[in-house]
Amino acid sequence: MENQVEGTYDIMEVCLLAGKIMLQSGGETYRVEDTMMRIAAAFGIHTTHSYVTPTGIIFSAEGTEPTKTKLIRISERSTDLKKVAMVNSISRSISSGEMNINEALKQLKEIDSLDVTFPFKYQVAAASLASGCFMIMFNGGWNDFLPSMLSGGLGYLSFVYFHRFVPIKFFSEFLASFVIGLLSVLLVKLGLGDQLDKIIIGSVMTLVPGLLVTNAIRDLMAGHLVSGLSKGAEAFLTAFAIGAGIAVVLSFL
Secondary structure, three states, X not given: OHHHHHHHHHHHHHHHHHHHHHHHOOOOHHHHHHHHHHHHHHOOOOEEEEEEEOOEEEEEEEOOOOOEEEEEEOOOOOOOHHHHHHHHHHHHHHHOOOOOHHHHHHHHHHHHOOOOOOOHHHHHHHHHHHHHHHHHHOOOOHHHHHHHHHHHHHHHHHHHHHHHHOOOHHHHHHHHHHHHHHHXXXXXXXXXXXXXXXXXXXXXXXXXXXXXXXXHHXXXXXXXXXXXXXXXXXXXXXXHHHHHHHHHHHOOO
């Protein structure tokens, strides 16, 4: 009996760790729930219940012994689709019987501690290039390509540094948008740019929560109303912070 209880808790630990990694890395709510239930079923627990929100996971398993429930809190969230893909791969290996519980737990812990992000200088360079390309996509002129790259890159740089000093996403996004607006206006005033609106629109695109909006809509369509509304509210706050930062600059022109 005691071994069965320990086994159930081990399975729940694997399920919750897989769900935690996926949720922290930008996975959709329904995908997190489906992955945890598939892993539990592969290890012999076929009756499970999960309640996933952007800030926490509640998971319970029913068997011959009394129902067990665990809760974990999610405080940090980012976008890391590589980790989501790695957890999905482990889930498929478990479902096909190619991986036991100890090996799965070991690999999940390695993924959880893994830092697979690109070096920061590459992230800034990518943000700069994306800003210039978005500006062209919005019918901007090639004369504004370099100014858009400069303001977009420095905007992303300021977002990361502000977030380190003030770990409140709303304020870091607001201040980054303020920097983008101020720099864009300065570049146009100096004659280095022509279309202020196109430069600003292209530069702020790296801050726009596109994945968050997509996940919110998919969660709402899948019936996860609490999670969908929470992500929608988070996306709205980000959009409001970006708009407010730019509006403050433009109001002083």
